[in-house]
Amino acid sequence: MKRRTLWLLFALLIALQSSPARPQKEKKSPQPTQQKTTLSPNRADEEVLETEISKMLGAWQIGDAAMLKSFYADDVTVVSGAWEPPLVGWSNYLQAYLRQRERVQRVRLDRRNTLIRTVGNFAWATYQWDFEAMVDDRGTTARGQTTLLFQKRDSHWLIVHNHTSLVAEAQADKPQVPPQSPAPKP
Helix, strand or coil: CHHHHHHHHHHHHHHHHHCCCCCCCCCCCCCCCCCCCCCCCCHHHHHHHHHHHHHHHHHHHHCCHHHHHCCEEEEEEEECCCCCCCEECHHHHHHHHHHHHHCEEEEEEEEEEEEEEEECCEEEEEEEEEEEEEECCEEEEEEEEEEEEEEEECCEEEEEEEEEEECCCCCCCCCCCCCCCCCCCC
């Protein structure tokens, strides 16, 4: 009974909101400082961001720092998967990236489960990734997650914040075996 009542109230609210018989209130023009913050996705921007992320990751993988720069704002902040303070600014991120690239060859980074949302001139994307490479001449794999925050500046989406986290692989704990005490003597 309660469920039916809730559904009826829900249907009534929807009907009242969309009913043309409702008297129209005089529309006031919105204040210029107010911004619409509903999360209605803008498919065109989301598709652009999907492509931009792919291109950015391509530049990252092949070590093309000049191409990589075209996706990042000068005032970007970057939180890496390492335990270190955030990097502030493109030049600081570039130095860290170049140091990393000196140690890495044959990079492969696969992205999956990407979610992109836009609100006005801001957007965010989050995705999971699998990484394989030769690091210091040894095969290395890692998994993680990244969240990118974008701002549209001069009609171009730029990354203003990049937060990357490594996901530690769970390892089963070995059961603790208590030390054996000598058998009691009769």
